[in-house]
Amino acid sequence: MNLLKINKINKKVKGSIQITGSKSETNRLLILQQFYQNLKIENSSNSDDSRLMQKALATTSNEINIGHAGTAMRFLTAYFSVKENAEIILTGSHRMKNRPIKILVDALVTLGANIQYLEKEGYPPLKILGEKLVKYFVEINGNVSSQYISALLLIAPTLKKGLQLKFKGEVTSVPYIKMTLQLLAELGVEYSWENNIISIQPKPKIKDKTITVESDWSSASYFYSLCALSPNSEIKLASYTKNSLQGDSVLAVIYKDLGVGTRFEENSLVLRNNNTLTLKSLNVNLISAPDIAQTIAVTCFGLGIECFLSGLHTLKIKETDRLVALKNEIEKLGGEVVITDETLHLKASTKIKEDISIATYDDHRMAMAFAPLATRVSIQIENANVVSKSYPTFWEDFKKMTC
Ligand SMILES: O=C(O)C1=C[C@@H](OP(=O)(O)O)[C@@H](O)[C@H](O)C1
Numbered sequence: 001m002n003l004l005k006i007n008k009i010n011k012k013v014k015g016s017i018q019i020t021g022s023k024s025e026t027n028r029l030l031i032l033q034q035f036y037q038n039l040k041i042e043n044s045s046n047s048d049d050s051r052l053m054q055k056a057l058a059t060t061s062n063e064i065n066i067g068h069a070g071t072a073m074r075f076l077t078a079y080f081s082v083k084e085n086a087e088i089i090l091t092g093s094h095r096m097k098n099r100p101i102k103i104l105v106d107a108l109v110t111l112g113a114n115i116q117y118l119e120k121e122g123y124p125p126l127k128i129l130g131e132k133l134v135k136y137f138v139e140i141n142g143n144v145s146s147q148y149i150s151a152l153l154l155i156a157p158t159l160k161k162g163l164q165l166k167f168k169g170e171v172t173s174v175p176y177i178k179m180t181l182q183l184l185a186e187l188g189v190e191y192s193w194e195n196n197i198i199s200i201q202p203k204p205k206i207k208d209k210t211i212t213v214e215s216d217w218s219s220a221s222y223f224y225s226l227c228a229l230s231p232n233s234e235i236k237l238a239s240y241t242k243n244s245l246q247g248d249s250v251l252a253v254i255y256k257d258l259g260v261g262t263r264f265e266e267n268s269l270v271l272r273n274n275n276t277l278t279l280k281s282l283n284v285n286l287i288s289a290p291d292i293a294q295t296i297a298v299t300c301f302g303l304g305i306e307c308f309l310s311g312l313h314t315l316k317i318k319e320t321d322r323l324v325a326l327k328n329e330i331e332k333l334g335g336e337v338v339i340t341d342e343t344l345h346l347k348a349s350t351k352i353k354e355d356i357s358i359a360t361y362d363d364h365r366m367a368m369a370f371a372p373l374a375t376r377v378s379i380q381i382e383n384a385n386v387v388s389k390s391y392p393t394f395w396e397d398f399k400k401m402t403c
């Protein structure tokens with residue numbers, strides 16, 4: 001599927017869908033399952049990123065191409081570093097070769113790992129020779145990506161003396177670190193987080209355990225947006241819990257201000273557009289939830305309200321430079337956007353140009369974030385199948401709600 005043309009939606013948005021499991025939770029659990037084979041996972045993500053992770057863990061080949069999957073790249077770097085006798089070349093897409101990994105590699109090497117860069121210093125591809133890591137203390141810069149920290153935490157309980165991680169600087173995307181710690185705790189791993197030090201105790205074995213992955217909140221964000229942009233709409237999404245491990249569950253709070261009420265009905269989220277929007281300008285810091293920045297910016301654009309987003313310094317090293325991509329595409333539609341290295345300011349505007357073709361920059365979230373604008377105008381999405389990185393059935397589910 002290349003160019004997807006979406007006609008303006010003229011009916012009331014209504015429907016009920018089951019969203020696939022969180023890719024963040026799934027990719028952590030897949031690593032942990034290698035260490036603890038009596039761990040069972042239910043409602044795993046069917047995303048490309050999780051399938052690639054599964055394939056990489058099952059392969060007998062010495063060369064693994066992880067495509068665009070950031071968590072898989074980072075978690076597998078740590079995993080193969082401690083897998084004795086592993087001799088692996090870990091590579092990825094062109095974009096992956098430009099997503100930094102030096103902070104993680106330096107930390108692993110400090111702990112005793114054997115990793116070499118095969119092309120550009122600080123970036124994949126990597127050659128990893130699995131070793132027993134002998135050290136148990138390392139300092140790490142926490143403000144570039146929390147994935148480096150999660151990668152280390154995931155291998156920590158398998159190390160003889162566990163691990164002590166000391167952070168330098170502010171830590172970004174903290175809920176993802178807490179997710180890793182909470183999953184470890186569910187397996188009985190003991191940890192503490194005091195000031196800027198996380199300590200993990202060793203845990204060679206666990207009791208039999210089944211973990212059911214909650215559905216993906218980042219994927220739910222596109223339906224929050226659709227609901228906010230469709231008066232009287234009602235959308236039901238399964239399977240979610242009130243005590244989510246996912247930081248993107250903050251959507252329920254943010255979208256309340258954008259006119260969407262959330263209630264839980266058993267294990268489903270019910271979103272309702274209450275037609276209560278009075279807000280003229282939204283101001284949110286997304287340092288804890290960077291993956292919903294695109295969704296929120298596009299919702300505000302569709303609603304014709306101003307929006308000021310901060311805490312976005314990690315967006316430029318994701319699937320694409322998401323700040324530049326957002327500015328380019330919103331401006332094609334007639335909006336005005338000012339970006340800095342870590343902020344985005346969308347000016348209020350009421351007109352949206354018809355039938356514009358939105359470029360997606362190999363970024364699933366660009367495709368999904370712009371789709372709900374079809375409630376306002378007909379729109380075209382380029383390379384629409386990019387959505388499979390996190391949400392392979394997105395277009396079927398979007399159709400169910402809107403046709
Ligand atoms: O640990 C994770 O599962 C993730 C952490 C975040 O990355 P950063 O920590 O690089 O912001 C997030 O953007 C990504 O989609 C998933």
Ligand SMILES: C=C(OP(=O)(O)O)C(=O)O
Nearest residue numbers: 068069070071291318319
């Ligand atoms: C940033 C993302 O993923 P990753 O870093 O795992 O490629 C994402 O899914 O938005």
